[in-house]
Amino acid sequence: MSAPLLDIDDVTVKFGGGVGQGPAFTALENFTLRIPSDEPQIIAVAGESGSGKSTMGGVGLGLNRPSAGTVRFQGDDIWGSGMARSTDFRKSVQAIFQDPFSVFNPFYPVERLLRIPLRQFGIAKGRTEQDELIQDALSKVGLRPEQIIGRHPHQLSGGQRQRIVVARALMLRPKLIVADEPVSMIDASLRATVLENLRSLRDDHGISLIYITHDLATARQVSDRLFVLYRGRAVEEGSANDVIGDPLHPYTQLLMNSIPRPDPDAGWEGETQGDEARGTLSDRSQCVFIDRCPHRMDACRRAPSDSFVQRRRVACHLYDDARVAT
Numbered sequence: 001m002s003a004p005l006l007d008i009d010d011v012t013v014k015f016g017g018g019v020g021q022g023p024a025f026t027a028l029e030n031f032t033l034r035i036p037s038d039e040p041q042i043i044a045v046a047g048e049s050g051s052g053k054s055t056m057g058g059v060g061l062g063l064n065r066p067s068a069g070t071v072r073f074q075g076d077d078i079w080g081s082g083m084a085r086s087t088d089f090r091k092s093v094q095a096i097f098q099d100p101f102s103v104f105n106p107f108y109p110v111e112r113l114l115r116i117p118l119r120q121f122g123i124a125k126g127r128t129e130q131d132e133l134i135q136d137a138l139s140k141v142g143l144r145p146e147q148i149i150g151r152h153p154h155q156l157s158g159g160q161r162q163r164i165v166v167a168r169a170l171m172l173r174p175k176l177i178v179a180d181e182p183v184s185m186i187d188a189s190l191r192a193t194v195l196e197n198l199r200s201l202r203d204d205h206g207i208s209l210i211y212i213t214h215d216l217a218t219a220r221q222v223s224d225r226l227f228v229l230y231r232g233r234a235v236e237e238g239s240a241n242d243v244i245g246d247p248l249h250p251y252t253q254l255l256m257n258s259i260p261r262p263d264p265d266a267g268w269e270g271e272t273q274g275d276e277a278r279g280t281l282s283d284r285s286q287c288v289f290i291d292r293c294p295h296r297m298d299a300c301r302r303a304p305s306d307s308f309v310q311r312r313r314v315a316c317h318l319y320d321d322a323r324v325a326t
């Protein structure tokens, strides 16, 4: 069996803790995710603001170095081998970020923006080959090259810009894409198209995706597996259908019952903010959800171990019996 494409094994990421930085803050804790190399998948990572989603994405992209645990890409420890900084790795793992505006220089026409990564990664030799690749990538995301080429970012709609970001990633023929809130900046009518594009990356191009989102509905639409993060802990993980269809962790249940606001960036109703949402160092010895949980009991003063129940992994003392049984 070949090595997994990406193997994030028991990774913890802490920020700060250095001289003059105050105590270390745990943004991600004991996180494990394996994406097979022979079967492209879309993995959704959901949770409220500050839960550690982007930190997790940064781990996959080789941007956040784990404080503990290992990250392997096709079998190689990306930090042990120095691979995280190699051109090969940076080409193989691409990012699609939330705000397509931020990646565009307003003074460059689109094709110039697309040529930069081709040159940077040495993908196409001459200008003709570059132009062919650019046109091909634009067509693949449903854009008509003749309507796009020669235009500047402000002459394009939000949906076109977002698709260009997908085209840019596609041109580099990555094996994995980390898409961080790719649809939150575009209006609902275009969302379906962009989600369709993400699905096509998996189905037509064999690319796996880590899809980071606030929005459980789109997670269900596109993803094979879903991780629910709270205060840096994956509290529930399983097939998106199982977890969203019948959530077991009280936090996932809360997410399902909360009413999504019209503005996806505003988060869920009842969402905590700031320090409370992030948790503190002292929280880590007990269940991270203890202060909001309607089922709180004495056992919750200890951090729960994982239980495997109803085809998913859940970190909650309510399922301790299931854990003993397995």
Ligand SMILES: Nc1ncnc2c1ncn2[C@@H]1O[C@H](COP(=O)(O)OP(=O)(O)OP(=O)(O)O)[C@@H](O)[C@H]1O
Residues within 6 Å of the ligand: 015, 016, 025, 026, 027, 047, 048, 049, 050, 051, 052, 053, 054, 055, 056, 278
């Ligand atoms: N470089 C950093 N230095 C210090 N703290 C950080 C850093 N990056 C993230 N954090 C903190 O880690 C926590 C998790 O942040 P992260 O961005 O991963 O959350 P998120 O779930 O993606 O949130 P959002 O949905 O708002 O983007 C936050 O409290 C954030 O302030």
